[in-house]
Amino acid sequence: xxxxxxxxxxxxxxxxxxxxxxxxxxxxxxxxxxxxxxxxxxxxxxxxxxxxxxxxxxxxxxxxxxxxxxxxxxxxxxxxxxxxxxxxxxxxxxxxxxxxxxxxxxxxxxxxxxxxxxxxxxxxxxxxxxxxxxxxxxxxxxxxxxxxxxxxxxxxxxxxxxxxxxxxxxxxxxxxxxxxxxxxxxxxxxxxxxxxxxxxxxxxxxxxxxxxxxxxxxxxxxxxxxxxxxxxxxxxxxxxxxxxxx
Amino acid sequence: xxxxxxxxxxxxxxxxxxxxxxxxxxxxxxxxxxxxxxxxxxxxxxxxxxxxxxxxxxxxxxxxxxxxxxxxxxxxxxxxxxxxxxxxxxxxxxxxxxxxxxxxxxxxxxxxxxxxxxxxxxxxxxxxxxxxxxxxxxxxxxxxxxxxxxxxxxxxxxxxxxxxxxxxxxxxxxxxxxxxxxxxxxxxxxxxxxxxxxxxxxxxxxxxxxxxxxxxxxxxxxxxxxxxxxxxxxxxxxxxxxxxxxxxxxxxxxxxxxxxx
Numbered sequence: 001x002x003x004x005x006x007x008x009x010x011x012x013x014x015x016x017x018x019x020x021x022x023x024x025x026x027x028x029x030x031x032x033x034x035x036x037x038x039x040x041x042x043x044x045x046x047x048x049x050x051x052x053x054x055x056x057x058x059x060x061x062x063x064x065x066x067x068x069x070x071x072x073x074x075x076x077x078x079x080x081x082x083x084x085x086x087x088x089x090x091x092x093x094x095x096x097x098x099x100x101x102x103x104x105x106x107x108x109x110x111x112x113x114x115x116x117x118x119x120x121x122x123x124x125x126x127x128x129x130x131x132x133x134x135x136x137x138x139x140x141x142x143x144x145x146x147x148x149x150x151x152x153x154x155x156x157x158x159x160x161x162x163x164x165x166x167x168x169x170x171x172x173x174x175x176x177x178x179x180x181x182x183x184x185x186x187x188x189x190x191x192x193x194x195x196x197x198x199x200x201x202x203x204x205x206x207x208x209x210x211x212x213x214x215x216x217x218x219x220x221x222x223x224x225x226x227x228x229x230x231x232x233x234x235x236x237x238x239x240x241x242x243x244x245x246x
Numbered sequence: 247x248x249x250x251x252x253x254x255x256x257x258x259x260x261x262x263x264x265x266x267x268x269x270x271x272x273x274x275x276x277x278x279x280x281x282x283x284x285x286x287x288x289x290x291x292x293x294x295x296x297x298x299x300x301x302x303x304x305x306x307x308x309x310x311x312x313x314x315x316x317x318x319x320x321x322x323x324x325x326x327x328x329x330x331x332x333x334x335x336x337x338x339x340x341x342x343x344x345x346x347x348x349x350x351x352x353x354x355x356x357x358x359x360x361x362x363x364x365x366x367x368x369x370x371x372x373x374x375x376x377x378x379x380x381x382x383x384x385x386x387x388x389x390x391x392x393x394x395x396x397x398x399x400x401x402x403x404x405x406x407x408x409x410x411x412x413x414x415x416x417x418x419x420x421x422x423x424x425x426x427x428x429x430x431x432x433x434x435x436x437x438x439x440x441x442x443x444x445x446x447x448x449x450x451x452x453x454x455x456x457x458x459x460x461x462x463x464x465x466x467x468x469x470x471x472x473x474x475x476x477x478x479x480x481x482x483x484x485x486x487x488x489x490x491x492x493x494x495x496x497x498x499x500x501x502x503x504x505x506x507x
Contacts, residue, residue: 055466081468088466092414093459098386098406102476107467109474118476138386140413158467 005069007033007162007190008054008084014214015049015061023049024061025214031162033068036191038201038222041211042236047194050211051164054192055084068161082111085155089167091139091147100126100142100150101135107158125157126150129183145176149183162190169197198226198239210235259380266488267314267382271481272391274489279379281493282307283372285500291364292357295503300367302499307374310492316381324377331369338362375492385409394478403473407460415453422449 010029016022023046031037041047052058053065056072065072067083085107088094097103104125108118126132129149139147148168155163168184169177177200184191184204195201201208201222208225210218212235218225225231226245232238239245267275282303289299311321342358349359383391386409393402422445431441461469 052462057462057465078468078470081466084466086463086466088459088463090459092411093456094463096407096410096460096464098389098410105476106464106469106474109476110468110470115477139410154467 005066006030007035007068008192009064009066010050010053011064011066013050013053013061013063013065015053015058023214024053026063027211027214027216029209029216029219031190031192033161033190034188035207036205037193038205038208039192039194039211040196040198040201040208040225040235040237045211045235046214047211048166051086051166051194054162054164055081055086078111082107082158083161084164085158085160085162086164087151087155087166087168089170091144091151094151094154095139095147098138099135100131100137100139100153103139103150104135104153104157107154111158121157121159125153128156128187129153130179143176145172145179148172148176148180152180152183156187156189160189162192163187165191165193165195167195167197168193169195169200198232198237199243202226202245210237212236259377260384261316261320261381263315263382265314265382267310267378270382270489271479271485272383272387273394274391274481274486275379275383276388276391276395278489278492279375281490282375282496285493285496286368286371286375289364289368289500290504292360293504295506296360296364296367298506299500299503300371302503303371303496304374306492306495306499307371307378311374311378314378314382316378320381321374321377324380325370325373328369328373332366335362335366335369338365393475399472406473411453411456414456415449418452419449 008029008031010027013024013027014022015024027046027050039047039050049058053061053072054067056065056074056077059072059074067080070076070079070083072080095103097106101122104122105118108121113121122135123132126135129152131146131150131153134142134146134150139150142150152163152165152168165184168180172180181200181203191205193201193205205222208218208220208222209216210225217235218231223245226239229238286303289296289303339354339358339362340352342355342361344355344357346353347356347359348354380388386406389402389406389409392405393399426441426445431438433442
C-alpha cells in the first residue's frame with residue numbers, strides 16, 4: 001500500500017443484535033500497516049462481534065470501519081473480504097472443500113483470478129505455513145495443528161491487507177502451538193489476534209488492546225499491560241499460574 | 247481431546263488402487279454404470295433368453311471388477327444393501343397369479359418366479375456395477391464427475407458438504423455416546439429413547455450451528471453463491487471409449503442372446 005491509510009480503522013463502532021442485546025458501545029481502533037496487535041478481553045466482551053464487523057458480515061450499527069482506506073460498505077464487500085483475512089477458531093468450519101488445495105484456492109477463485117495465478121497463490125500460501133505437500137489431501141486426514149495452519153493458508157492465498165485470527169492457539173498441543181507461532185512470526189502481514197492466551201499474545205504481538213463490555217478499555221504495549229496484574233484483573237484477565245512478566 | 251480416528255466413514259467404500267478402471271475419468275465411469283444399468287433393466291423378464299443375458303452381464307461386471315482389483319468379498323458385502331429387494335423377490339412367486347409349478351412341495355406361480363428372479367438378477371447386477379464404481383472412485387472424484395455431468399449445483403454442493411462433514415458429525419456422535427456411557431448409561435430398553443431422542447436433537451442443533459459457522463467462513467472468503475471450480479480436465483475420446491465398453495458389451499450380450507434363443 002502506498003497510501004498512509006491505516007490497515008484497519010474502526011471509528012466509534014456501536015452495534016446491537018436484532019434481539020436488542022448491545023455488544024459494542026463505540027469502539028475506536030487504529031492499526032498501522034505491519035503492526036501486530038492482540039485483542040484481549042473476557043468472554044462476552046464483544047470480540048467476535050467486532051471481528052465480524054471487520055469484513056462486513058455484521059453491519060448496520062453506528063460508526064464506521066475502513067480497511068486500508070476503503071470503507072466497509074455493501075458496494076465494496078468483495079474487495080473488503082479480500083483485504084481482511086479472518087481465520088475462524090474451528091478449522092473444521094474453515095476447511096469445507098474436499099481437498100486442502102481446493103480450499104486454499106476457494107478465496108482466489110471467488111476473486112475471479114485466472115487459474116495460473118490461483119495455482120501460484122495456492123502453492124505460495126501452503127509453503128508459507130509449511131504445508132506444501134498437503135495440497136491433494138482431504139482436510140480430515142490432517143492433524144489438528146496442520147488443519148489450523150492450512151486454515152491460515154486459506155486466507156493468505158487472498159493476500160490480505162490484515163490477517164485476523166480468532167483464538168489461534170486454542171486446542172493445539174505445545175508443539176503445534178510453537179509451530180503456528182513460528183509460521184505467524186515469519187509472515188510479512190498486519191495481524192490482529194483475538195486470544196485468551198496471554199503468553200501467546202506477548203510472544204507474537206508487541207501491542208495489545210483490551211475490549212470489555214463493548215468498549216476498548218486498554219491499549220498498550222503487551223509487556224507493559226501484562227505486567228499490570230491489577231489492570232488485568234479488572235477485566236477478568238490473568239496470566240496462567242506460574243507466569244509473570246517484568 | 248482428539249476425536250480419535252474413524253476407520254469407517256464415507257470414504258470406506260473406496261479401495262485404493264491404480265488399475266485402468268481407477269484411472270478413468272469419474273464422469274465417464276458414472277455414465278458407463280448408468281448406461282449398463284439401463285441395458286440390464288431393459289432385458290425382457292419373461293424372455294427365454296433372459297437367464298443367458300443375466301449370465302453374460304454378470305461375467306462382464308465380474309470381469310471389470312477383476313481388472314479393477316476389487317475382491318469378491320468386497321462385492322459380496324455390498325450385496326447386503328439389496329436385502330429388502332431379496333425379500334420382495336422371494337415373495338413374488340408365492341403371491342403372483344397364473345399357472346403354477348411345484349418346487350420342493352411348494353406351489354409357486356411360474357410368472358412370479360420369472361418376475362422375482364428377474365428383479366433379483368437386475369438388482370444384483372446393478373448393485374455390483376455401482377460397487378465397482380464406488381470402489382474405484384474416491385467420493386470427491388465422484389462429485390467432480392457429477393458436476394461435470396451438469397447435476398444441479400445445489401445438489402452437488404449438498405453432496406460435497408455431506409462427504410466433507412460426515413466424519414465430523416460421526417465424530418460428534420461418538421463423543422456424545424462416550425460421554426453418555428462414561429456416566430453409566432446403557433441403552434437396554436425402550437426407556438433409553440428418552441435419552442437418545444434429545445441426543446439426536448442436540449446433534450441436529452450442533453450440526454445446524456456448524457452449518458452457520460461454515461457459511462460465515464465461506465462469506466468471509468468472498469463466497470457469492472457459486473462454488474468455484476478449477477479447470478475441467480481434458481477427456482479424450484479414448485477415455486470415453488474405454489468406459490463405454492461395459493454398457494456396449496452389455497448391449498451386445500442382450501442382442502445376441504435374444505437373437506440366438
